[in-house]
Amino acid sequence: MSALTSPSASAVSAPAPMLALDKVSKRFGGLSVLEDVSFAVPKGCVFGLIGPNGAGKTTVFNLVTGLIAPTGGAITLGGESLIGKKPHRITRLGIARTFQNIRVFKEMTLRENVVVGMHTHLGYGVPQWLFSLPGYRAAERRAAERAEELLSWVGLGGRASDIADNLSYGGQRRLELARALATEPSLLLLDEPVAGMNSGEKDELMAVIGRIVSRGYTIFLIEHDMRFIMGLCERIAVINFGRVIAEGPPDAIRSDPAVIEAYLGREE
Amino acid sequence: MSDWLDTFWAIYSNLVLTIGINALLALSIWLTLSCGLLAMANAAFMGLGAYTASLLTINAGAPFPVAVLAGVALPTVVALIVGLPTLRLSGVYLAMATLGFGEVVRIVLLNADSLTGGALGLSGIPQLTQWWHIVLAALIVLLVLRQLRRSRIGRALEAIKEDQVAASLMGVDVMAHKMLAFALGAAIAGLAGALSAHLSSYIGPGEFGFDRGVDILTMTIFGGIGGLTGPVLGAAVITVLPELLRSFRDYRTMINGAILVLVVLFLPKGLWDPARMRSWFGRKPSYAPTTGADSPSAEGPR
Numbered sequence: 065m066s067a068l069t070s071p072s073a074s075a076v077s078a079p080a081p082m083l084a085l086d087k088v089s090k091r092f093g094g095l096s097v098l099e100d101v102s103f104a105v106p107k108g109c110v111f112g113l114i115g116p117n118g119a120g121k122t123t124v125f126n127l128v129t130g131l132i133a134p135t136g137g138a139i140t141l142g143g144e145s146l147i148g149k150k151p152h153r154i155t156r157l158g159i160a161r162t163f164q165n166i167r168v169f170k171e172m173t174l175r176e177n178v179v180v181g182m183h184t185h186l187g188y189g190v191p192q193w194l195f196s197l198p199g200y201r202a203a204e205r206r207a208a209e210r211a212e213e214l215l216s217w218v219g220l221g222g223r224a225s226d227i228a229d230n231l232s233y234g235g236q237r238r239l240e241l242a243r244a245l246a247t248e249p250s251l252l253l254l255d256e257p258v259a260g261m262n263s264g265e266k267d268e269l270m271a272v273i274g275r276i277v278s279r280g281y282t283i284f285l286i287e288h289d290m291r292f293i294m295g296l297c298e299r300i301a302v303i304n305f306g307r308v309i310a311e312g313p314p315d316a317i318r319s320d321p322a323v324i325e326a327y328l329g330r331e332e
Numbered sequence: 333m334s335d336w337l338d339t340f341w342a343i344y345s346n347l348v349l350t351i352g353i354n355a356l357l358a359l360s361i362w363l364t365l366s367c368g369l370l371a372m373a374n375a376a377f378m379g380l381g382a383y384t385a386s387l388l389t390i391n392a393g394a395p396f397p398v399a400v401l402a403g404v405a406l407p408t409v410v411a412l413i414v415g416l417p418t419l420r421l422s423g424v425y426l427a428m429a430t431l432g433f434g435e436v437v438r439i440v441l442l443n444a445d446s447l448t449g450g451a452l453g454l455s456g457i458p459q460l461t462q463w464w465h466i467v468l469a470a471l472i473v474l475l476v477l478r479q480l481r482r483s484r485i486g487r488a489l490e491a492i493k494e495d496q497v498a499a500s501l502m503g504v505d506v507m508a509h510k511m512l513a514f515a516l517g518a519a520i521a522g523l524a525g526a527l528s529a530h531l532s533s534y535i536g537p538g539e540f541g542f543d544r545g546v547d548i549l550t551m552t553i554f555g556g557i558g559g560l561t562g563p564v565l566g567a568a569v570i571t572v573l574p575e576l577l578r579s580f581r582d583y584r585t586m587i588n589g590a591i592l593v594l595v596v597l598f599l600p601k602g603l604w605d606p607a608r609m610r611s612w613f614g615r616k617p618s619y620a621p622t623t624g625a626d627s628p629s630a631e632g633p634r
Contacts, residue, residue, distance in 0.1 A: 129501055131497065150505070152501075169494040172490065179487060181502045181503075182484075183487070193484070246502075
């Protein structure tokens with residue numbers, strides 16, 4: 065692990081780590097997927113995780129969101145341990161994510177998709193919904209308005225009543241983003257947000273993510289598209305075969321010999 | 333006119349009330365289906381409700397409302413206990429586990445002679461169920477489920493059906509919602525059992541076995557699980573169909589089966605499928621920039 069931990073010229077202002085992984089490992093049977101993975105995502109930062117296919121990037125996301133449990137190590141969000149917590153608890157603590165293979169609720173409308181993300185924030189009880197009391201109706205109305213606001217924020221304004229399945233690929237990715245934002249996260253995990261997009265769609269999404277960043281969210285993203293990740297991230301961690309081989313600002317990563325070797329192979 | 337109605341009621345009251353009971357049963361399994369769970373325990377829950385309520389009115393002389401409430405409460409509690417381990421399963425595994433539970437209930441009812449009358453069942457149950465009890469029960473259940481569907485809970489159930497991993501990452505407690513659907517379904521099945529036992533005055537363990545479980549599932553799937561109309565319609569059609577086919581005598585069940593097969597083949601989403609109806613009757617589906625109020629699960633502002 066080449067330690068490039070000193071804060072660089074880039075705008076890593078807040079030193080407090082939002083998300084920290086400490087010696088996290090994951091084995092599936094005899095197969096070791098992650099070994100002693102440690103890095104910290106600073107608050108307010110755009111943090112990239114890159115690495116060749118099968119390096120274990122999505123596994124990191126699955127561990128952070130509680131979908132799978134680590135074999136060892138510690139994962140903390142703002143100092144609070146996430147180990148052993150169920151995914152919905154972790155979401156309520158302020159982590160939201162999108163998926164590499166899109167997982168929108170296809171048969172629901174865009175509005176409904178986003179309102180599902182507000183599940184925990186719709187604080188009405190049984191009597192309210194059972195008898196359509198004003199509290200329920202006001203909360204649902206606010207949720208629908210907020211959903212439309214979020215949808216237009218990601219460039220899907222005016223399509224709230226469409227069925228999600230009818231959206232284009234890029235549209236579904238943006239819907240996932242709006243839905244993730246609806247959970248009111250402090251940390252947003254994006255798993256290959258521009259995979260399979262054409263360059264026009266990529267630029268659009270980059271602009272959307274730029275807008276999200278400017279609102280003060282912390283973003284932790286996995287991406288293969290180097291132009292995208294170098295242009296967006298303030299810090300980058302590189303993993304290969306389940307180990308962190310480099311971590312630092314984009315310029316340092318670009319010239320790191322271990323990274324070049326992982327991507328291009330060794331000169332014989 | 334009222335003569336005609338009297339005659340109609342004298343002949344068909346039983347059929348009409350059976351539709352009501354079956355509609356309750358269809359709605360009970362709809363709840364678990366609506367979050368993607370294939371749980372086949374509803375016949376057993378119906379049996380538990382029927383026996384609990386009947387034993388209370390026969391042996392303890394309990395007032396009817398108390399007996400019905402107990403017939404709702406016991407299956408609910410049992411569902412909460414059974415659901416905890418089984419609802420972690422999915423697909424056919426859950427179906428197998430819940431069918432197994434149903435068999436256990438049937439065997440217990442069959443062998444606990446001293447309490448349940450064993451294979452002879454319970455007879456002489458006072459006929460306390462009035463026609464309006466069933467209508468009222470069906471209406472209340474429909475209204476509650478309608479409100480539930482429009483709430484965050486209904487949306488969560490639908491999200492779980494579509495993708496439970498994504499739902500959990502939206503902050504939805506998947507297990508709690510599955511338990512709720514299962515237990516509420518058990519409560520409705522218990523209600524149907526308690527009411528039907530006091531309608532027919534006799535119950536036996538054979539009524540609440542595998543066949544009944546399949547019947548309940550058939551009604552709901554046949555009607556369509558996209559909304560509340562489907563199960564009710566399915567219950568009505570499947571209850572009435574054998575009566576309409578009476579003139580075919582020996583071929584009755586065969587024709588009945590053939591109709592079911594044809595409907596499932598050609599209407600895979602059931603009889604009541606708003607999206608298909610829109611496409612059949614000319615209106616453009618989903619793209620129209622309306623409020624979406626005509627979509628089956630529209631939650632939007634009204």
